Amino acid sequence: MQPSDLNNLKVAIVGAGYGGAAAAKALSLLGADVDVYEQANQMREVGAGIGLRPSTMNRFRQWGILDEIAKVSSPSDYFEILTATGDPIMKETWPGIHDFAEETKTHLIHRGDFIEALLGVLPEGMVHLGHKLETIQDRGDRSVLTFAGGETVEADLVVGADGIKSVVRRQLFSDKGPVFSGEHAYRTVIPADDAHGMVVDDNLRMYIGRGTKIYLLPLRHRNQVSFDITALCPDSTWAPQVTKDDLLATVEGFDERLVNITRDLDMNTVSIRAVYDIDPVDTWHSDSVVLVGDAAHSMLHHQGQGANSAIEDAGALADALRQADSLKEALALYQTTRKPVTDELQRISRQGWTEEEIDDVFPGQKPATAAPQE
Ligand SMILES: Cc1cc2nc3c(=O)[nH]c(=O)nc-3n(C[C@H](O)[C@H](O)[C@H](O)COP(=O)(O)OP(=O)(O)OC[C@H]3O[C@@H](n4cnc5c(N)ncnc54)[C@H](O)[C@@H]3O)c2cc1C
Known part of the structure; x- marks a missing residue:
């Protein structure tokens, strides 16, 4: 995309974890107008x-x-x-x-x-804490976010970086739970x-x-x-x-x-x-919304690649925006670049144990059972 198009691109990132923070850095370096909305009032990590x-x-x-x-x-x-x-x-x-x-x-x-x-x-003021996304409406070339408390935000590009229980993923791309x-x-x-x-x-x-x-x-x-x-x-x-x-x-x-x-x-x-x-998600984007990090491809930690993949996603999304002619093409290019890699990581990360170990703890049944929805 042309620098002038990128400068005019209003980006709303949902989630200020590793994926959201990295996407905010990468996309603001392109010149985009970036805001990050995080549900927590204070960032804490394990x-x-x-x-x-x-x-x-x-x-x-x-x-x-x-x-x-x-x-x-x-x-x-x-x-x-x-x-x-x-x-x-x-x-x-x-x-x-x-x-x-x-x-x-x-x-x-x-x-x-x-x-x-x-x-x-990140520049002062880019991250807005205490903003819990409740709904997302995809209106084609723009999307509208509504937060708890009723505040709404419109953006040309919404980046769903809201983790394994992603509201963005569940409302637009897949209703399957963790x-x-x-x-x-x-x-x-x-x-x-x-x-x-x-x-x-x-x-x-x-x-x-x-x-x-x-x-x-x-x-x-x-x-x-x-x-x-x-x-x-x-x-x-x-x-x-x-x-x-x-x-x-x-x-x-x-x-x-x-x-x-x-x-x-x-x-x-x-x-x-x-x-x-989560199971692999078929589609990570529309014309104005895209998923990164665990929201797109949460994986088990046996390969130590979840956070690393979130950073790679942010880099690949910025590369795609720079290389493609339009936002629509860029989001497709991003998915084509990243999804085969993370599909494979999700698959091999599930191979953490031998059959005998699994049989010891789960005699006669498979451990991967659907989680209760919250
Ligand atoms: C036991 C364990 C060990 C791990 N070890 C490794 C390792 O060694 N190496 C590695 O690379 N990865 C590891 N991971 C994976 C890694 O922690 C995740 O992949 C990584 O945190 C994903 O980052 P993210 O930004 O996509 O999601 P998250 O870190 O989950 O961040 C999502 C953010 O979105 C916010 N959010 C959620 N919902 C909303 C909402 N509705 N509105 C607004 N904000 C919202 C959350 O509060 C959070 O701040 C491990 C994971 C586990 C469970």
Whole structure:
């Protein structure tokens, strides 16, 4: 699209998570007139770490915000998978480190620091907190958003970045709800000094036992480590009640030091969630609305690609707007570029467990059961 068309493009982004904040940065760099509407009154993130892949870091370089992210993260060379008792299974350099003109490592970051850094690079006043989208009306070349309280906003382009339970997706593109994965995630961040000597460098380690995975993701710049247990469990309650004893039962048979870390945890700091994803959505856009991030393709975390994909979406959407002749063509190009990639990631992310492990917890039935609608 021509710079003059982009300058006149009024964009409303729903959701100020990673996908919404990244889209706001990428589209405002094109010159578009961007506003972001977020339901929360204050942004909060789960106490846990994630790995920002080289291609994600390269997008931050393109957007001129690499330093802001690098400042609050630690570079990492590889990830390692081990048995529950610490025998190595595989060790792999993070893919993509040498794909760019400059060496670009994966960066390990606290989720809270990440959203703060992303929102911190947006112009003052761009993000409107306390705006919960209730309805979206697609009027062809424009769309109208109505928020709780009655305020309405009209835009040439609405970007639905409103996460796994996306109102934009459900009202316009698919009425299917999230799908329960049959697993729970217990996540927290602890001082590295409390990790019983398990933090030895800046690399991610995953320990696999029967029906349980433990991730140790060092956050050296904070002298902390993100400690995440993912365990198969039939309870699909979105925020289940889980005790320390339940956690200890999931790590039985693991390296004694991992058991000790679990025993020492302050349960008040542990985020406890049943894990959900969505089935692939056939269409992500109309002529004036488009989905990004979890709203489009929420995936399980076994490949560590959900947040990374949301950033890639934002970059690809901006590329498509620059390359195509019209908004309509740009949205189609964006979907053609991104959907095959995320369809595949959604598929392989569902392959987190062996048949035997699933049979142990779900004898004679499949774990992916439709979640109750809220
Ligand atoms: C256990 C677990 C571990 C994970 N680990 C990793 C990892 O290691 N690496 C990785 O890349 N990804 C990981 N992910 C996935 C990652 O967290 C998500 O993919 C990512 O948060 C998606 O970002 P998003 O901006 O699309 O959605 P969200 O982060 O969900 O943000 C959506 C935003 O929209 C707002 N919103 C929702 N509804 C409305 C509304 N009606 N009106 C206004 N605002 C609204 C929400 O308040 C929220 O701020 C993990 C996920 C889980 C569950």
